[in-house]
Amino acid sequence: MTAITAPIRNGVDTAQVYGTLDALKAQPEAARFEFRATNRWINGTHSRSTIQGFWGAGQEDTSREAPFVLDASEPPVLFGNNEAPNPAEIVLHALAGCLTLTIVNVAAARKVSLTDVSSTLVGVLDARGATGLDDSYRNGFEHIEVSFSIKGDAPAEKLQEIVERAKARSVVYDIVTNPVPVDVLAKVA
Amino acid sequence: MTAITAPIRNGVDTAQVYGTLDALKAQPEAARFEFRATNRWINGTHSRSTIQGFWGAGQEDTSREAPFVLDASEPPVLFGNNEAPNPAEIVLHALAGCLTLTIVNVAAARKVSLTDVSSTLVGVLDARGATGLDDSYRNGFEHIEVSFSIKGDAPAEKLQEIVERAKARSVVYDIVTNPVPVDVLAKVA
Numbered sequence: 253m254t255a256i257t258a259p260i261r262n263g264v265d266t267a268q269v270y271g272t273l274d275a276l277k278a279q280p281e282a283a284r285f286e287f288r289a290t291n292r293w294i295n296g297t298h299s300r301s302t303i304q305g306f307w308g309a310g311q312e313d314t315s316r317e318a319p320f321v322l323d324a325s326e327p328p329v330l331f332g333n334n335e336a337p338n339p340a341e342i343v344l345h346a347l348a349g350c351l352t353l354t355i356v357n358v359a360a361a362r363k364v365s366l367t368d369v370s371s372t373l374v375g376v377l378d379a380r381g382a383t384g385l386d387d388s389y390r391n392g393f394e395h396i397e398v399s400f401s402i403k404g405d406a407p408a409e410k411l412q413e414i415v416e417r418a419k420a421r422s423v424v425y426d427i428v429t430n431p432v433p434v435d436v437l438a439k440v441a
Numbered sequence: 442m443t444a445i446t447a448p449i450r451n452g453v454d455t456a457q458v459y460g461t462l463d464a465l466k467a468q469p470e471a472a473r474f475e476f477r478a479t480n481r482w483i484n485g486t487h488s489r490s491t492i493q494g495f496w497g498a499g500q501e502d503t504s505r506e507a508p509f510v511l512d513a514s515e516p517p518v519l520f521g522n523n524e525a526p527n528p529a530e531i532v533l534h535a536l537a538g539c540l541t542l543t544i545v546n547v548a549a550a551r552k553v554s555l556t557d558v559s560s561t562l563v564g565v566l567d568a569r570g571a572t573g574l575d576d577s578y579r580n581g582f583e584h585i586e587v588s589f590s591i592k593g594d595a596p597a598e599k600l601q602e603i604v605e606r607a608k609a610r611s612v613v614y615d616i617v618t619n620p621v622p623v624d625v626l627a628k629v630a
Contacts, residue, residue: 263485269520276574283568283578287530291537293558296452299541301534303526308568309518316516320526324538327505329498331458331546337492337509339539339613341476342531345490348480349513350528351625352488354571357520369482379472379497382543382612385465389472392615400627411629419625423571424528426581432617436540436608438589440600 264360275309282310297332298325340393343428344373350424351398358417359404366404373398396428453549464498471499486521487514529582532617533562539613540587547606548593555593562587585617 259267276283286307293299304319305312324339326332337345348371359366375396381389402411419425448456465472475496482488493508494501513528515521526534537560548555564585570578591600608614 263487264520272518272520273572273574276569276572280569280575283572283574285529285566285568287527287533287564287566289530289533289537289562291534291541291560291562293541293545293555297542297545298452299538299558301537303530303534306516306530313516313518315518316523320530322511322526322531322534324534324542326542327495327497327502329461329502329504331453331461332542334505336538337511338476339535339542340474340616341478341492341495341509342511342535342538343613343616344476344478345480345492345511345513346528346531346535347623348478348490349488349525349531352480352482353486353513353515353521353528356482356486366482369488371480373478373480375476377474377476377612379474380465380469381615382610383462383465383472384610385462385472386469390615390619391610392612392619393621395622395624398623398625400625400629402627402629404629408629412627415625415627415629421571421573421580423566423581424532425623425625426570426579427529427532428616428621429623430579430581431619432582433584434536434587434614434618435584436587436589436604436614438591438601438604440589440591440593440597440604 261360261363262356262366264357266360269357269361279310284308296325297330298323298335340375340377344375344396347396347398347424347428348373350422351418354418354422355402355414358414358421362410362414364404364406364410364414366402368401368403370401371398450549450552451545451555453546455549458546458550468499473497485514486519487512487524529564529566533564533585536585536587536613536617537562539611540607543607543611544591544603547603547610551599551603553593553595553599553603555591557590557592559590560587
């Protein structure tokens with residue numbers, strides 16, 4: 253166990269983090285995580301996902317007493333009724349949340365106390381792709397710009413290094429910037 | 442304007458869809474969409490995104506009277522307190538919502554009435570990647586499996602074709618399966 257002088261920093265229990273890393277080193281099979289979502293169509297562009305259990309650290313997680321319920325839809329200009337944010341916007345949220353928590357974890361490990369981590373994300377796409385009007389445009393985002401404002405008790409250079417390390421370690425940054433194989437199976441009736 | 446016999450199908454106003462497609466053909470610059478999210482760290486792994494306006498169809502959208510507020514966090518085994526689903530699970534939700542609404546839109550365009558679109562998504566990753574313990578593992582999902590159950594008034598073969606077409610046109614399926622360039626800028630203090 254690594255010696256820790258300030259176990260809770262940025263709301264992260266660094267002693268727990270190092271304990272988990274030691275456990276993963278000792279038992280690499282515990283590193284396998286299987287996350288899940290179930291989704292059901294409601295009407296039009298509107299659907300609802302339920303998220304609760306997952307496999308990780310060598311067992312089925314039971315820490316969530318109730319499921320999380322998340323909706324997705326579209327604004328009227330994209331044929332929905334604004335029942336929820338649209339899936340492309342939800343990807344921006346996932347990317348923001350992942351980069352932010354990775355920055356916070358990295359800062360805690362480097363004994364940097366943060367006071368503010370704010371970000372604005374912009375994703376640009378040309379709807380001629382997804383509508384099938386012009387195949388020279390892709391369906392998804394052409395690019396995403398993430399602008400962070402970060403404040404903490406470290407020199408600017410060290411905060412920049414934390415951001416770079418977070419990019420190199422973020423789960424969703426990897427999912428968005430690199431290809432993930434997706435199998436789609438359909439049972440139809 | 443394409444002639445439509447049943448303008449509302451699966452909750453989708455197909456007359457509006459074809460009207461929009463005609464407008465995009467006439468004015469391709471209206472196809473540019475710019476989606477946005479702003480995020481702020483709360484504590485530990487917990488952050489909150491706000492989603493409201495976007496640019497699309499040639500103007501700033503003002504159809505949402507209030508912002509959508511979405512949280513992200515982690516379960517205790519990943520150093521959070523279950524304040525919200527984690528970012529990787531949120532990606533699964535975005536993918537489910539996008540494939541589902543694309544299936545519904547494609548079915549409406551092909552005059553197929555659906556009665557059920559349900560899905561289960563599983564994303565697998567090895568935490569040795571994101572924790573930095575072993576660089577031979579990627580940070581994000583190694584693969585995602587999506588299992589749909591679809592019911593509607595068309596033969597199984599036609600429903601399968603609709604699923605294939607939705608894969609070929611889904612915004613988030615493209616974002617996840619292909620690389621998206623992401624620029625991360627940080628203003629630090």
